[in-house]
Amino acid sequence: MEPKLIDHLFRHHYGKMVSVLVRIFGLAHLETIEDAIQDTFIKATISWKNTPPEHPEAWLTQAAKNRVLDLFRKLKAAHKRVPNLTTGTETIAIQELFLDTEIEDSQLRMIFTACHPRLNPKDRISFALKTVSGFSHKEIAAALLTKEETIKKRLSRARTVIQREGVSFKIPQGKALSNRLNSVMEVLYLIFNEGFHSTKKELLIRKELCAEAMRLCQLLLTHKSTQTPKVYALFAVMCFHAARIDSKTNHDNELMDLRHQNRSLWYFPLVALGNTAMHKAVEGADFSSYHYEAAIAAEHLKASSFEKTNWKAILKWYQHLYELEPMSIYILNMAVVQLQDKRFRESYQLLQQLVPETLGQRRYLYYATLSDYYLTQEEYPNAIKYIDLALDLVTNLQEKKYLEKKRVAMIL
Amino acid sequence: MKEFMMIFVGADYADLGLSPEELQSRMGKWFSWGDKMEKAGVLRGGNALTPDIRRVSGEHRTVTDLTSAEVKEIVGGYYIVEAKDMDHVQEIAQDFPDYDLGGTVEIREIMVFDE
Numbered sequence: 064m065e066p067k068l069i070d071h072l073f074r075h076h077y078g079k080m081v082s083v084l085v086r087i088f089g090l091a092h093l094e095t096i097e098d099a100i101q102d103t104f105i106k107a108t109i110s111w112k113n114t115p116p117e118h119p120e121a122w123l124t125q126a127a128k129n130r131v132l133d134l135f136r137k138l139k140a141a142h143k144r145v146p147n148l149t150t151g152t153e154t155i156a157i158q159e160l161f162l163d164t165e166i167e168d169s170q171l172r173m174i175f176t177a178c179h180p181r182l183n184p185k186d187r188i189s190f191a192l193k194t195v196s197g198f199s200h201k202e203i204a205a206a207l208l209t210k211e212e213t214i215k216k217r218l219s220r221a222r223t224v225i226q227r228e229g230v231s232f233k234i235p236q237g238k239a240l241s242n243r244l245n246s247v248m249e250v251l252y253l254i255f256n257e258g259f260h261s262t263k264k265e266l267l268i269r270k271e272l273c274a275e276a277m278r279l280c281q282l283l284l285t286h287k288s289t290q291t292p293k294v295y296a297l298f299a300v301m302c303f304h305a306a307r308i309d310s311k312t313n314h315d316n317e318l319m320d321l322r323h324q325n326r327s328l329w330y331f332p333l334v335a336l337g338n339t340a341m342h343k344a345v346e347g348a349d350f351s352s353y354h355y356e357a358a359i360a361a362e363h364l365k366a367s368s369f370e371k372t373n374w375k376a377i378l379k380w381y382q383h384l385y386e387l388e389p390m391s392i393y394i395l396n397m398a399v400v401q402l403q404d405k406r407f408r409e410s411y412q413l414l415q416q417l418v419p420e421t422l423g424q425r426r427y428l429y430y431a432t433l434s435d436y437y438l439t440q441e442e443y444p445n446a447i448k449y450i451d452l453a454l455d456l457v458t459n460l461q462e463k464k465y466l467e468k469k470r471v472a473m474i475l
Numbered sequence: 476m477k478e479f480m481m482i483f484v485g486a487d488y489a490d491l492g493l494s495p496e497e498l499q500s501r502m503g504k505w506f507s508w509g510d511k512m513e514k515a516g517v518l519r520g521g522n523a524l525t526p527d528i529r530r531v532s533g534e535h536r537t538v539t540d541l542t543s544a545e546v547k548e549i550v551g552g553y554y555i556v557e558a559k560d561m562d563h564v565q566e567i568a569q570d571f572p573d574y575d576l577g578g579t580v581e582i583r584e585i586m587v588f589d590e
Contacts, residue, residue, distance in 0.1 A: 068499060068506075071496065071499070072499060073496060073499035074494070074495045074499070076495070077495040104498050105488045107498075109488060109523045109525075109551070111505070111506075112502075112505045112523050112552065113509070113521055113523055115506060197494070197495045197496070198496075199492070199493075199494030199496075199497070201494065202496065
């Protein structure tokens with residue numbers, strides 16, 4: 064009989080086992096631990112070729128348990144500081160660390176370690192994908208559209224900071240918890256967005272990143288101290304966006320805007336899951352930016368066609384977002400919404416308020432919107448002038464192509 | 476029917492830097508190959524070999540311990556199958572999962588001595 068392995072079993076198990084072993088031996092031995100676990104997987108692959116185990120997951124866990132003693136001897140031989148495993152009680156405690164709930168706890172500790180404020184934000188993402196999610200250097204590089212060398216540098220920098228700062232392998236408590244939890248959410252959101260907005264041709268890699276962010280977010284939701292309305296809201300945002308991922312690009316990997324997306328490709332089980340999360344999210348008194356982003360995404364999903372979008376509701380959510388964090392990008396989005404709602408004067412007024420430089424890398428969006436505005440006014444020279452400015456600034460190739468297509472339509 | 480050995484030669488998995496995900500997908504391919512041979516009733520046995528090598532050679536019985544990193548190619552394992560002829564085994568070997576890693580299958584017939 065051919066045993067069927069659960070999707071991503073190895074990858075997920077890697078993250079689990081690394082977390083458990085770090086909890087036993089400490090972050091100081093992270094690299095040795097990662098090598099040891101990698102070795103376990105290679106051994107599994109080779110020995111399973113002939114006799115696949117009946118319970119692959121239990122086999123892998125047992126193999127990791129066996130590694131504990133190996134590692135202990137190895138580190139001791141190298142005169143490294145190791146926990147005392149010789150006494151009976153310690154050994155029992157170690158057995159317990161391999162229980163499901165304790166594994167989850169160890170993984171949460173690892174996520175919180177990855178999101179330590181002393182780590183550079185970019186290093187956090189790579190570090191989390193490596194140690195929590197079991198991605199290889201090559202896979203992280205492919206997913207983040209970076210060189211493998213860059214990823215190696217980020218990881219070694221992260222490890223150095225962790226050693227130097229003596230970062231502890233704990234879930235912070237009290238006030239520190241809510242700060243760190245914010246940083247964790249940010250990292251998960253970034254991982255999700257890397258997947259969602261990636262220009263990568265292979266939909267698979269994009270989906271894997273999104274799925275990983277969602278899996279880790281769910282892990283936060285299983286733990287009492289991290290089960291907050293804000294985390295529920297973040298999970299809802301992810302569900303709502305992920306539901307549309309298949310329709311975001313067409314077969315030629317061309318970007319499809321909301322107007323042209325095939326709404327029948329939207330995946331409604333995820334919408335339902337997002338709705339459930341949203342109900343939990345609004346049980347709290349405070350609404351975060353994730354709450355409003357989820358509300359906006361939900362409005363788009365509610366509309367049976369682009370024409371039926373409730374732009375007034377969306378505008379209201381953007382206004383809330385802006386009150387929460389007065390960022391120019393929200394004003395720009397409000398201008399886009401007003402434009403869709405055919406309130407051209409209001410849209411133009413919002414655009415006039417904006418200083419494009421405050422949008423940073425997203426400045427091209429401002430010019431593209433301005434071009435759209437002039438298009439509605441049938442002022443073609445201005446429309447072309449501003450789309451050209453947008454084209455000069457855009458770096459994402461998919462978006463560039465999208466804008467180029469629009470420009471061609473203008474001069475026809 | 477005759478018996479043949481398929482000997483797998485190539486780089487050691489540990490030296491290829493495969494990720495857990497890649498290892499798993501390779502695993503899946505080995506499973507389905509084994510399953511296919513099982514169903515066809517051709518599989519007679521086989522083993523995977525660890526990458527540690529001790530070589531004893533020459534008149535002086537010179538002993539060398541080697542690791543996979545020191546040799547370019549290593550025998551990673553073998554299967555014994557029952558088949559009509561070499562061509563038949565060649566067909567079976569089409570599904571060997573590691574060609575993309577530069578792997579090789581060497582097919583050898585097991586010699587039978589007349590009594």
